[in-house]
Structure formats: C-alpha cells, structure tokens
Amino acid sequence: MRFGLRAKVALVALVLAPIPWLGYRYVKDMEAVLREGQEQALVATARAVATTLHDRPELLDLRPGVAANGEMERILRSLGRADLRIWIVDRQGRLLAITGDLRKKVPDEPPPADALEVLARSLRPVTQLLLERPTEDFDDALPESQISGAGEVSAALQGMAGRRWRNSTDSRAVILSAAHPIWSGDDVLGAVVVEETTNAIRSLSDRTLEKVVAVTLVVFAISALVLLAFASRLSLRLRRLRDEAEQAIDSQGRVKKLIAGSSSGDELGDLSRSFSTALERLAQYNAYLEKLGGRLSHELRTPVTVVRSSLENLKMTALPEEARVYTERAAEGLARLDAILTRMSEATRLETAVREAERERFDAGEVLRGCVAGYASVFPRIRFALSLPDHPVMLRGAPDLYAQMLDKLAANAADFSVADEAVRVRLDEKGALTVSNSGPLLPAEMAGRLFESMVSLRPDHLDGKEPHLGNKEPHLGLGLYMVRLIAQFHGGEARAANREDGSGVVMRVDCPVSS
Amino acid sequence: MAKTVAIVEDDPAIRANYTDLLKKHGYQVSAFADRGSALAAFRSRLPDLALLDIGLAGEPDGGFALCRELRALSAALPIIFLTARDSDFDVISGLRMGADDYLTKDAGIPHLLARISALFRRADLLREPPLEEEILERGELRLDMKRFVATWKAKPVDLTLTEFWLVHCVARFPGHVKNREQLMKEAHIVVDDSTITSHVKRIRRKFQAVDPAFDAIDTVYGLGYRWNT
Numbered sequence: 158m159r160f161g162l163r164a165k166v167a168l169v170a171l172v173l174a175p176i177p178w179l180g181y182r183y184v185k186d187m188e189a190v191l192r193e194g195q196e197q198a199l200v201a202t203a204r205a206v207a208t209t210l211h212d213r214p215e216l217l218d219l220r221p222g223v224a225a226n227g228e229m230e231r232i233l234r235s236l237g238r239a240d241l242r243i244w245i246v247d248r249q250g251r252l253l254a255i256t257g258d259l260r261k262k263v264p265d266e267p268p269p270a271d272a273l274e275v276l277a278r279s280l281r282p283v284t285q286l287l288l289e290r291p292t293e294d295f296d297d298a299l300p301e302s303q304i305s306g307a308g309e310v311s312a313a314l315q316g317m318a319g320r321r322w323r324n325s326t327d328s329r330a331v332i333l334s335a336a337h338p339i340w341s342g343d344d345v346l347g348a349v350v351v352e353e354t355t356n357a358i359r360s361l362s363d364r365t366l367e368k369v370v371a372v373t374l375v376v377f378a379i380s381a382l383v384l385l386a387f388a389s390r391l392s393l394r395l396r397r398l399r400d401e402a403e404q405a406i407d408s409q410g411r412v413k414k415l416i417a418g419s420s421s422g423d424e425l426g427d428l429s430r431s432f433s434t435a436l437e438r439l440a441q442y443n444a445y446l447e448k449l450g451g452r453l454s455h456e457l458r459t460p461v462t463v464v465r466s467s468l469e470n471l472k473m474t475a476l477p478e479e480a481r482v483y484t485e486r487a488a489e490g491l492a493r494l495d496a497i498l499t500r501m502s503e504a505t506r507l508e509t510a511v512r513e514a515e516r517e518r519f520d521a522g523e524v525l526r527g528c529v530a531g532y533a534s535v536f537p538r539i540r541f542a543l544s545l546p547d548h549p550v551m552l553r554g555a556p557d558l559y560a561q562m563l564d565k566l567a568a569n570a571a572d573f574s575v576a577d578e579a580v581r582v583r584l585d586e587k588g589a590l591t592v593s594n595s596g597p598l599l600p601a602e603m604a605g606r607l608f609e610s611m612v613s614l615r616p617d618h619l620d621g622k623e624p625h626l627g628n629k630e631p632h633l634g635l636g637l638y639m640v641r642l643i644a645q646f647h648g649g650e651a652r653a654a655n656r657e658d659g660s661g662v663v664m665r666v667d668c669p670v671s672s
Numbered sequence: 673m674a675k676t677v678a679i680v681e682d683d684p685a686i687r688a689n690y691t692d693l694l695k696k697h698g699y700q701v702s703a704f705a706d707r708g709s710a711l712a713a714f715r716s717r718l719p720d721l722a723l724l725d726i727g728l729a730g731e732p733d734g735g736f737a738l739c740r741e742l743r744a745l746s747a748a749l750p751i752i753f754l755t756a757r758d759s760d761f762d763v764i765s766g767l768r769m770g771a772d773d774y775l776t777k778d779a780g781i782p783h784l785l786a787r788i789s790a791l792f793r794r795a796d797l798l799r800e801p802p803l804e805e806e807i808l809e810r811g812e813l814r815l816d817m818k819r820f821v822a823t824w825k826a827k828p829v830d831l832t833l834t835e836f837w838l839v840h841c842v843a844r845f846p847g848h849v850k851n852r853e854q855l856m857k858e859a860h861i862v863v864d865d866s867t868i869t870s871h872v873k874r875i876r877r878k879f880q881a882v883d884p885a886f887d888a889i890d891t892v893y894g895l896g897y898r899w900n901t
Binding site: 369455458459461462463465466467469470473495497498501504510513523524527528529530531532533556557559560563564 | 681684687689690692693717734757758759760761776777778780781851862867869870891892893894895896
C-alpha cells in the first residue's frame with residue numbers, strides 16, 4: 158500500500174492523541190482530591206453539630222417525628238451550609254430533627270469567562286455523549302432504611318464517626334453522608350448525619366473536562382492545519398520537481414530543457430539544484446557526443462593527409478614488387494579510413510544543413526518515386542516496393558533533406574533485410590512514411606534509443622543469416638540519428654517498431670502535411 | 673621553363689610531401705610555413721599558382737587573409753584553397769576572397785594535379801590569342817572549355833573550376849540524369865551527397881544572379897541532376 162506524504166504527516170499528528178487522555182487523568186485526580194476534601198468538611202460539620210448538641214442535651218429531649226423547634230433549627234442552620242441536609246436520630250433510630258435541602262438552589266452557571274469556555278459550551282452537545290452531567294432532578298427522599306439501618310448511622314450510634322457514599326433512591330445522584338455520635342458523658346444520645354450530593358464537584362470536573370476537550374480540539378485543528386499546509390507544500394514542490402525531471406528528458410534520452418534550480422535553501426532546493434546540475438552536465442555530454450564525430454573527423458584529416466601524400470609520393474618512386482603490395486594495402490586502408498571520416502562529418506554537416514536549410518512546399522511522393530527508382534542501382538540485390546497515395550502529399554521542408562532521410566532509411570532496411578521479400582516503402586495521405594523490411598527484430602530495450610547519435614544495433618560478427626551486412630560501408634550509428642534530425646526539421650517524429658507479425662522491422666516517420 | 677607553385681601550409685609533413693609530389697610532376701615548388709614569410713616572398717616574386725591552407729600557425733583564418741593580399745598583388749594569379757575544413761561556411765568564405773577553387777585535403781593528388789594543370793592551361797590561353805576554340809553551347813549556356821569561362825545569355829557567370837566542371841558534366845547531355853559518382857568523376861572531387869547538394873545550390877545561385885529566372889538544373893531526388901533545356 159502506498160501512503161502519500163500527507164497521509165504520513167497526518168499519522169505523525171497521532172502523537173497528539175495522549176493530550177486528552179492526560180487531561181482526563183488529571184481531572185479525575187483533582188476530583189478525587191476534591192471528594193476527599195468534601196468528606197473531611199462533612200465529617201467536620203457533623204462533629205461541630207454533635208459538639209454543640211452535647212453542650213445542649215435538652216434540645217435532644219424531643220419527641221421523635223416532630224420537626225425541630227426554633228432553637229434546634231437555628232443551630233443546625235448556623236452550622237450547616239446551603240446544599241447540606243442535616244438530620245439527627247436518637248438511639249432508637251428515630252428521626253429527631255431534619256433541616257436543609259440536598260437540591261442546589263442556584264443551579265445557574267456563571268457566564269462564560271473566556272473564548273475557551275464559549276467554545277467548551279458550544280461543544281456541549283458532543284461532550285454530553287461522553288460525560289454524564291450531574292442533575293438536580295433527583296429523588297432526595299430520606300428512606301427509612303437510611304435512618305435506622307445505614308452503616309454510618311449505626312456506627313455513630315455505637316460511638317464511632319462514619320461516612321458513606323450512596324446513591325440516591327433513583328440512582329441519579331451520589332450522596333455523601335457523614336455521621337457523628339452525640340455524647341453525653343460516656344453515653345451516646347444520638348447521631349448527627351450530614352448529607353451532601355457530589356454534584357458541585359462533578360459539575361466542576363465536567364466543566365474542566367469540557368475545556369480539555371475544547372483545548373484538544375483546538376490544538377488538533379491547528380496542528381492538523383499546519384501539518385497539512387506543510388505537507389501539501391512539500392508534496393507540491395516534490396511533484397513539480399518530478400514533473401520537471403520527467404519532462405526534462407524525452408523518450409529518446411535527450412535533454413530537452415533544464416530544470417530551473419530552485420533557490421530555496423532546504424534539502425528539496427538542494428535536490429532540485431543538483432538535478433539541474435546533473436541535467437546540465439548530461440546535456441553538455443550529449444552535445445559533446447553529438448559533436449564528437451565531426452570534431453574527430455576534422456582532427457584526423459591532417460594526419461590522414463600526411464599518410465595519403467606520403468603514399469602518393471611512394472607510388473611515384475620505383476618500388477620493388479613486394480613493397481607495392483604493401484602500399485596498395487595501405488591505400489586500401491586509407492580509403493576505408495576516409496569513408497569513416499566522411500560518415501562522421503556527415504552528421505555534423507547535416508546538423509548545420511538542417512539549421513540553415515530553407516523550407517519550401519514539396520511533393521513527398523515525387524521525391525520518394527525518384528529515390529526508390531535510384532535504389533535499383535545503389536542496392537542491386539534488394540527489391541523495393543513503393544506505395545503512394547493517388548494525389549500529391551505536400552510537405553513543408555527541404556526535398557533534398559527528405560531524400561537524404563529516405564536514403565538512410567533505405568540503407569538501413571537493405572542492410573537488415575534477410576528474405577527475398579521486397580523492402581516496402583509506403584507513404585500515406587497524412588504524411589506518414591514507413592519503411593519496412595523483413596529480418597531480425599529490434600530488442601525491446603533499444604526501441605527508444607535507436608535514433609540517438611552513435612547507437613548501433615549491428616552485430617560485431619556477421620553471420621550467414623544476414624547476407625547484406627557484408628558491405629564495406631562503415632557504421633557508426635549515425636544514419637538513424639540523421640533520420641531523426643531530418644524528421645524533426647519537417648516537424649515530424651521518427652519511430653522504430655517490430656512488425657506486428659514479428660517478421661521484421663518498421664521504421665516510421667510522421668511528418669505533418671502542409672495545407 | 674617550369675611553372676612555380678607556392679605552397680603555404682603549416683604542417684611540415686604535409687608541406688614536404690606536397691612539395692615532393694609537385695616536384696615529381698615537373699613543377700618548381702616554393703613552400704612556406706606561415707603568412708609572413710609567404711607574403712614577403714610573393715612581394716619580391718609572384719609564383720605561377722598558389723596553394724593555400726586556411727588555418728596557418730597561430731592564425732586560424734590566416735589563409736583567407738593571405739588570399740586577399742595575394743589577390744591584391746595579382747588579379748590573374750590562380751589560387752586554390754587546400755584545406756581540412758569542409759564546412760559550407762569556409763568554402764563560401766574562401767571563394768569570396770577571390771580563390772579559383774576550393775579543395776579538401778582528402779581529395780588526393782590526382783584531383784589537385786587536374787586543377788593545377790587546368791588553371792595553368794587557362795592562364796596560358798588568356799595570355800595569347802586563342803588559336804582554336806572548344807565551345808559547348810546548350811541553349812543560353814556557353815561553356816569555353818579551354819578557358820573555363822561560362823556565360824549565360826551572353827553574360828559571364830563567375831564559376832570556380834569545380835563548379836565549371838559540374839556544370840559541364842550536367843549540361844553535356846541535356847535530359848540525362850547525372851548521379852553523384854559521375855559528377856564527382858568529372859569534377860575531380862571526392863565528396864558526399866550533401867556537399868554535391870551545396871555545390872549545386874551555389875551554382876544555381878550564381879546563375880540566378882545573372883538571370884533570376886534560371887531553372888535549367890533539375891534535381892531528380894535520389895538519382896542526381898539533369899540539364900533542362
């Protein structure tokens with residue numbers, strides 16, 4: 158599976174995932190501390206009430222089931238807080254007095270203090286799915302079992318302070334209750350029970366968690382945007398570089414245009430600059446290779462002239478018969494060397510000719526007819542079959558260059574043709590010229606490179622299957638390169654392919670018809 | 673008295689070889705390695721014919737300059753460029769300097785000798801009134817085979833020796849296509865297709881300079897050239 162650069166960078170963003178988890182853990186710890194504090198506070202309140210009642214035992218002398226009178230009410234009120242419920246039981250488990258309400262009186266939240274809170278509240282529909290919000294709508298009834306049988310109450314009646322967490326009867330709230338015995342000497346007169354819900358703490362921790370969620374979302378969003386922008390920029394630059402690199406070299410391996418080296422100072426800029434340098438060197442090297450032939454032949458002309466004029470001098474002196482054989486061989490070798498030099502400079506001269514040639518409208522069919530007629534004497538062992546459309550095919554270019562191109566194609570086809578089958582030269586109305594011969598196929602890896610300078614497929618050792626390769630003409634792989642040059646001059650393109658039935662090779666030159 | 677041929681060539685081996693060759697063919701030869709010494713010698717005594725290389729020691733285009741100076745000394749002196757350079761640009765530049773012909777070094781001594789003797793014959797004939805004339809006439813074309821002078825519609829066309837021979841080869845049998853081998857043989861040159869093409873282009877241009885409607889030389893693609901009457 159392939160991951161794009163952007164997907165990878167997005168994966169990196171997962172590093173941020175522990176942030177909400179850490180926040181959650183922190184809030185839970187805080188909540189535990191707050192609960193602990195709440196327990197302590199409730200126990201302290203219970204103790205304070207018990208101590209006060211210990212000093213005023215007469216207040217306890219009440220008939221059970223009757224609401225506390227004014228004094229008792231006042232004491233409990235003064236020691237209690239809002240949202241506390243305080244009640245007193247006697248040793249028989251009878252409720253002596255009760256005051257206060259577990260439900261919160263002022264449930265309204267304070268207005269949001271900052272943008273984060275605004276965001277946190279606007280996210281509440283989402284966070285509510287995760288967090289159970291405390292409600293004030295719970296059953297705050299005091300069940301009989303709690304009064305008489307609950308653990309902390311009976312513990313207090315035994316003389317030990319106790320505390321307990323319990324759910325409200327409808328389980329919609331958690332209630333913390335602390336009980337403390339009321340002493341009278343060594344006797345326990347009764348027990349004070351102070352109750353409070355955990356709603357205050359829970360709503361505080363919920364609000365904090367909401368904020369954590371909001372902060373996390375904001376951080377996620379910002380970092381995702383930053384990373385996305387960064388990754389997009391990177392991949393955009395990489396893609397541009399890739400496109401440039403792909404376009405820089407055409408299918409024939411030539412450097413068409415250089416990459417404009419980026420000026421940025423990072424590694425991508427480095428890469429683009431080194432691409433640019435590498436392509437420039439490749440272009441220089443290609444140019445050097447294409448010029449090499451011409452330059453070499455020019456440089457070799459002078460020493461060849463020395464050899465030739467020396468041989469000519471030798472010929473004019475009286476030589477023994479033995480020496481004559483050798484001068485003849487030397488002259489033969491010199492002739493071959495000359496042919497090679499001519500071939501080498503031919504391509505360079507053609508490049509100049511192509512640069513300077515004037516374009517005119519001409520009938521390609523007429524040129525082909527003349528050329529193919531002439532091949533009868535040039536290639537006496539090969540037959541050529543010409544097929545032309547009925548009407549003229551007008552191209553724009555130079556007819557003599559076009560003829561030269563056909564010469565190269567014909568020579569190539571004639572050299573590789575093995576069977577007695579004629580070399581087929583065909584021109585269609587759209588200006589496509591094909592020269593097709595039976596014979597050995599092109600290796601797949603060479604198909605694109607065949608039209609480069611100095612690329613030749615000719616075997617080093619000729620075997621019997623290729624009878625026509627035996628001629629004396631030297632081959633430097635420049636013929637098809639010249640075909641390409643001329644095809645390009647005519648606005649066309651040269652291609653080589655194997656015949657579909659695998660019996661030979663087709664060279665194809667498409668030149669646009671001039672209207 | 674033997675004719676004097678001057679050779680200006682900076683490569684000592686080639687210079688010595690050509691000197692020997694020309695001496696063996698009965699010419700008197702004076703050889704120079706650079707422009708200065710050659711010019712000094714020419715000022716005191718002109719040779720009968722000069723063979724110039726273009727690139728001389730230290731001067732890539734020294735031969736062109738020497739040709740111009742030599743032409744200033746004598747308008748009639750036959751001058752042949754003998755050089756390794758074969759680009760169209762060099763050929764045109766050389767001929768514009770007033771040379772009579774331009775030969776690449778791979779042409780070989782027989783072709784060089786053919787040119788030297790032809791130019792000497794012409795020089796001799798120009799000096800004395802013609803005893804006999806050998807004229808080839810094809811329509812408006814008139815070729816003086818002794819003096820190598822071509823005229824079209826009675827106006828002289830300034831052809832080099834090579835060009836003259838090419839025109840003669842094509843025009844001798846009007847309507848016949850002359851291929852590259854035939855042209856090379858008659859014009860005493862060894863060149864490739866594209867050089868023949870540029871020779872023919874230059875010839876057409878010279879005729880068109882005299883008569884813009886000139887179209888007597890036909891290209892038969894793949895075969896050669898034909899004189900069109």
